[in-house]
Amino acid sequence: MDTSSLYSYTDYMTSYREAAVALWGEAGAFAHDAYGRWLALYPGLPEQLPIVIGITAYGKCWGLTRPTWEHDPRITLSSSIFAKGTRVVDDVMVHEMLHVWLAMTGQEIHHNSQAWYEAACRLSPAVLGHELSARRGADRRSVRVPNPRDGEPGQPPTIVRKVPVPDVVPHRAIATWPYSLRPPHAPPGDPIPCPTY
Numbered sequence: 001m002d003t004s005s006l007y008s009y010t011d012y013m014t015s016y017r018e019a020a021v022a023l024w025g026e027a028g029a030f031a032h033d034a035y036g037r038w039l040a041l042y043p044g045l046p047e048q049l050p051i052v053i054g055i056t057a058y059g060k061c062w063g064l065t066r067p068t069w070e071h072d073p074r075i076t077l078s079s080s081i082f083a084k085g086t087r088v089v090d091d092v093m094v095h096e097m098l099h100v101w102l103a104m105t106g107q108e109i110h111h112n113s114q115a116w117y118e119a120a121c122r123l124s125p126a127v128l129g130h131e132l133s134a135r136r137g138a139d140r141r142s143v144r145v146p147n148p149r150d151g152e153p154g155q156p157p158t159i160v161r162k163v164p165v166p167d168v169v170p171h172r173a174i175a176t177w178p179y180s181l182r183p184p185h186a187p188p189g190d191p192i193p194c195p196t197y
């Protein structure tokens, strides 16, 4: 009897989604289905990517993208987001997919890049259902204020400070697009059970 196929990795591994279901059940399936739902926003992304669900570093981080993994970019989702609800997971996926898309199209992937700002604004009608207008660096402006150390040797009488500009989308909201831009009481969707270990 030929048992070699029992131990063949490729026999088991028909899709990343199947692997994710084996590891994380409904949460794994939802993550991959969310990827598929948003794929049309990001032309050129592969049909599927490796998606890891686990405890992310620093706890505060809801998702991570590693664009330089040797096989493909991979997305890591914090297991804690699944308890928050389906819409939250969707939002985190949209966010991580933007990092991947920027990386795969050779653009700057960071939240403070021009490319990030442009894409977040362009995609907001489809993702958030409304226009978003934000310009990099527009949320703070320089003002000249009296120098509290005026009078000390070598200190000028005034100094320049950056202050927030009211009524402008702050950088921290763009950096956490799109979930930070949902209305505060937007329904988060149903929680999904997700095993951590």
Ligand SMILES: [Zn+2]
Pocket (backbone or CB within 6 Å): 095, 099, 111, 175
């Ligand atoms: Zn990010």
